[in-house]
Structure formats: C-alpha cells, structure tokens
Amino acid sequence: NLCNGHEAALERVQGITNCELQFMNADILDSNTLDKVFNNFKPEAVIHFAGLKAVSESVADPLKYYEVNVGGSISLLKTMSKAKCNNIVFSSSATVYGDPQYLPYDEEHSTNPVNPYGRTKLMIENIINDWITTDSKRRGTILRYFNPVGAHESGQIGEEPIGTPNNLMPYIAQVADGRREYLNIFGNDYDTADGTGARDYIHVVDLALAHIGALNQNKLNKFEILNVGAGKSTTVLELLKKFEETSGVTINFKYLPRRDGDLAAFWADSSKAFEKIDWQPERNIKKICEDTWCWHKLNPTGYGPK
Numbered sequence: 001n002l003c004n005g006h007e008a009a010l011e012r013v014q015g016i017t018n019c020e021l022q023f024m025n026a027d028i029l030d031s032n033t034l035d036k037v038f039n040n041f042k043p044e045a046v047i048h049f050a051g052l053k054a055v056s057e058s059v060a061d062p063l064k065y066y067e068v069n070v071g072g073s074i075s076l077l078k079t080m081s082k083a084k085c086n087n088i089v090f091s092s093s094a095t096v097y098g099d100p101q102y103l104p105y106d107e108e109h110s111t112n113p114v115n116p117y118g119r120t121k122l123m124i125e126n127i128i129n130d131w132i133t134t135d136s137k138r139r140g141t142i143l144r145y146f147n148p149v150g151a152h153e154s155g156q157i158g159e160e161p162i163g164t165p166n167n168l169m170p171y172i173a174q175v176a177d178g179r180r181e182y183l184n185i186f187g188n189d190y191d192t193a194d195g196t197g198a199r200d201y202i203h204v205v206d207l208a209l210a211h212i213g214a215l216n217q218n219k220l221n222k223f224e225i226l227n228v229g230a231g232k233s234t235t236v237l238e239l240l241k242k243f244e245e246t247s248g249v250t251i252n253f254k255y256l257p258r259r260d261g262d263l264a265a266f267w268a269d270s271s272k273a274f275e276k277i278d279w280q281p282e283r284n285i286k287k288i289c290e291d292t293w294c295w296h297k298l299n300p301t302g303y304g305p306k
C-alpha cells in the first residue's frame with residue numbers, strides 16, 4: 001500500500017527489467033480487494049513482503065504490528081485458500097532468534113524474539129506452517145533475513161525511508177550526502193572488535209535472488225525455514241569506514257548509549273540455503289557501499305515527492 005514506499009520505484013523496475021509490471025495499490029487487510037486481485041491475476045505463488053518493520057515503532061504501537069503483520073497474513077492466506085494458490089514465500093527476520101545461545105545462528109537455534117515486531121514474524125511463520133498442513137498441495141518457505149542493505153547497481157532503485165531512518169545504512173548515507181549532520185552510534189561498549197554493534201549485512205540484490213531460488217522448489221520440503229545472510233559480521237564502525245573509503249566523504253558520528261532491545265552481535269549460518277536453493281551471496285560490503293552511494297548520488301532527494 002506504499003505506506004513506506006514510492007510508486008516511482010515500480011516505474012523504474014519496469015525500466016530496468018524491460019517488463020510490464022501490474023500494480024494494485026491496496027491494503028493487505030482489505031480482503032475484498034485481495035480476492036479481486038487473485039481473481040484477476042491468478043497467481044501460482046505469493047512472495048509475501050507486506051509488513052511493518054520498525055522495531056521501536058512495534059514497541060510503541062504493538063497492536064498496529066499484530067493487526068497489520070499477523071492480521072494481514074491471515075487475510076492473505078484466506079484469500080490464497082479461496083483462490084487455491086498453494087505456494088507462499090514469506091519474508092521473516094533473524095529477529096525471531098533473540099538472545100544468541102551460540103553463533104552463528106542456524107535454523108535449529110531456539111526462537112525467543114524480544115520485541116513485538118519479532119513476535120509477529122514468529123507467529124506468522126507458525127500460522128503458515130499450520131496452513132500448509134491442512135492441504136497436501138500447499139508449501140511454505142520462510143526466509144529469515146539478516147540485515148538487507150545496498151541498492152540496485154544501476155542506481156535507479158534504492159532505499160528511501162520516509163522520515164528519519166531507523167536503520168544504520170540509510171542513516172550513514174544521509175550523513176554522507178549532507179542531509180544529516182552526524183551519525184548517532186548506539187553503544188561503544190559491546191563485546192565486539194571495536195565495541196560497536198555487529199550485524200550480518202546482505203546486499204538486497206543477493207537477497208532478492210534468494211527469493212527466486214525459493215520459488216524453484218525442487219530440493220525444498222513442504223515447509224522450510226532458511227537463513228538468508230552473508231555469514232560475516234561487520235561492526236558499525238567498520239561499515240562507516242568502508243562507506244568513507246567508497247564515498248571519499250568523512251562521516252561524523254557521536255556515541256550515544258545502547259539502543260533499547262539491541263543485541264551486541266549476530267550473524268548467519270546460511271549453509272542450508274546454499275544447499276537447498278543453490279544460492280550464495282556474491283556482493284561484499286565494498287559493493288554494498290558502492291551501490292548505496294551510487295543510488296544516493298543519482299537521487300539526492302530519493303524518489304522525489306510522492
């Protein structure tokens with residue numbers, strides 16, 4: 001429904017792919033419209049990305065998150081049932097794991113999300129598992145994303161959050177391009193190489209390709225959970241330095257106390273995805289910074305006014 005997106009991005013996707021894209025601006029909670037979309041398009045499969053994703057907002061307004069994420073997924077699955085559309089790929093999150101019992105996280109790691117956002121993701125995973133069990137033809141693939149960053153290498157499509165960015169990479173980029181004065185680094189006393197938080201950053205194009213792999217299901221079980229990360233951890237300072245090298249711009253920063261609910265460090269064991277969907281991330285942190293910077297330079301105000 002474009003609540004955190006821009007229709008211009010879809011036009012640009014058509015330019016990059018040279019494919020006509022059919023778009024319907026609708027809310028996932030609007031079952032009547034969903035039914036109509038499914039009657040018109042008759043999809044074979046759904047890749048379900050329609051969810052809210054800001055952890056702090058989910059703490060401040062949990063009911064909105066349960067309504068949109070969990071309620072929206074139920075609404076979608078009901079429509080899929082009616083339309084006999086039997087295959088769903090769901091964008092979940094590494095947040096479902098919670099405090100690491102060991103690292104890297106593999107899919108067997110216990111789940112214990114520490115905020116409402118993460119709890120909605122875990123609930124939806126379980127709902128999908130229950131949904132596929134009721135019909136032998138149904139399949140569900142859960143992709144647990146680590147930290148998606150970067151942009152398409154054409155510089156045509158990238159991340160343009162509405163309002164102040166919550167996430168690190170768009171914030172760094174907005175400091176580099178002069179829109180913000182300095183980066184706030186949340187915590188420099190973690191047990192990591194330089195005291196700042198460490199994450200597993202994965203290029204959005206690598207992440208997108210994992211979805212294609214997940215639709216080519218031949219090695220996948222009826223219900224499958226796959227980590228989708230690069231398998232390496234990078235600290236806030238390491239990412240900032242790499243961005244400075246790439247852009248040639250000094251990025252000022254200040255240390256603030258730790259952000260509520262943040263973990264010190266986590267990264268993925270994605271070996272199951274490597275095997276099951278014949279996929280490997282191919283774009284490293286340098287490429288991530290280059291593509292992000294290219295997108296920002298070509299689009300200093302993002303996609304422009306809505």
Ligand code: UDP
Nearest residue numbers: 166167168169171184185186197198236262
């Ligand atoms: N972070 C930061 N300043 C920011 C945003 C994030 O220092 O303005 C840190 C955050 O504490 C974490 C890392 O950057 O260690 C990644 O945070 P992000 O919000 O991008 O992703 P998360 O892992 O929280 O989903």
